[in-house]
Amino acid sequence: MAKLRIGVIGCGSIAQYRHLPEYSLNNEVELVAVCDIVEDRVKEVAEKYNAKAFTDYKELIQSGEVDAISVCTPNYLHAPISIEGLTNGLHVLCEKPMATSQEEADAMIEAANKSGKKLMIAHNQRFVRSHQLARQLIESGTIGKIYSFRTAFGHPGPEGWSIDGKESWFFEKEKAYIGAMGDLGVHKTDLLRYLLGEEIVEVGAFIETTAKEFADVDDTAVCALKTESGIIGTLAASWSYTAKEDNSTIIYGEKAIIRLEDNPTYSLVVQYTNGEVVNYELGKIQSNAEGGQNTTHVIDNFVASIVDNTEPLINGEEGMKSLAVILAAIKSNDTKTIAKVFE
Known part of the structure; x- marks a missing residue:
């Protein structure tokens, strides 16, 4: 062929x-x-x-x-x-x-x-081994009912790796439309939808520019999210994590807590309520610094x-549903109200 x-x-x-x-x-x-x-x-x-x-x-x-x-x-x-x-x-x-x-x-x-x-x-977050395994654990009922979650994606900002540095389109509202929430936050809304197996329906968000004074887009966002079954949790997306990247997610369940990409050695740690801890060494999450050898x-x-x-x-529908959460976060910040994701 x-x-x-x-x-x-x-x-x-x-x-x-x-x-x-x-x-x-x-x-x-x-x-x-x-x-x-x-x-x-x-x-x-x-x-x-x-x-x-x-x-x-x-x-x-x-x-x-x-x-x-x-x-x-x-x-x-x-x-x-x-x-x-x-x-x-x-x-x-x-x-x-x-x-x-x-x-x-x-x-x-x-x-x-x-x-x-x-x-x-x-x-690319759905392809990370720890995320795929966490989804299986949640789907199988091993973790029990999910009570809450928190997820963060932050680093020092695109100027460090973008080809155009501080002149990058990432910082221009006309070209980027949205900053850290569009760059990093949307990865995490997609991941949460994938892990939890349900839609996020409401968002309360604070979106600010605190670190990149030269930018006309946001660089730090903190959101409270609610899913269709009533699970509540937080999402942070930021270009102001100056010293080290954070790409972690924690799921709090009835029978266990799952820690994803939160430990330098173990990309998945499951802490069971009976005291048992299971560590999974699954290789590092992909980073752009490593290029094509560490495939996404x-x-x-x-x-x-x-x-x-x-x-x-x-596919397009999945991408749209993850984007819709970000659009609701912008609306929430602009109106200072809780925004519904699909109205």
């Missing part, structure tokens, strides 16, 4: 750390085209991966040279590029957050349904969904 021809649109850090190296390691695909508005950057990437360089995404999409694309651009371009790709019969893997509004997300899903092509959103499995899942004609693990 002929290899899938891939185009990567946007050649910034996420493409260079993740998409490009992970596609190049996948035997089912051929990386044939790359696109970026910065000509020097796209030429350099094209040369490295022996791909054709484009500076206009529409030209790449309409070239007839690719079967699928990765959308690795600033947030405000996620929807228009994804819709353009789907409408032109291409499969689309879109970085998170999938869009900047409910309307955009709906339009992306509609374009995927009409075209019959795959739309996947690049949420996102690319592989996307490629497999096309080759095997299966549903991607995080």
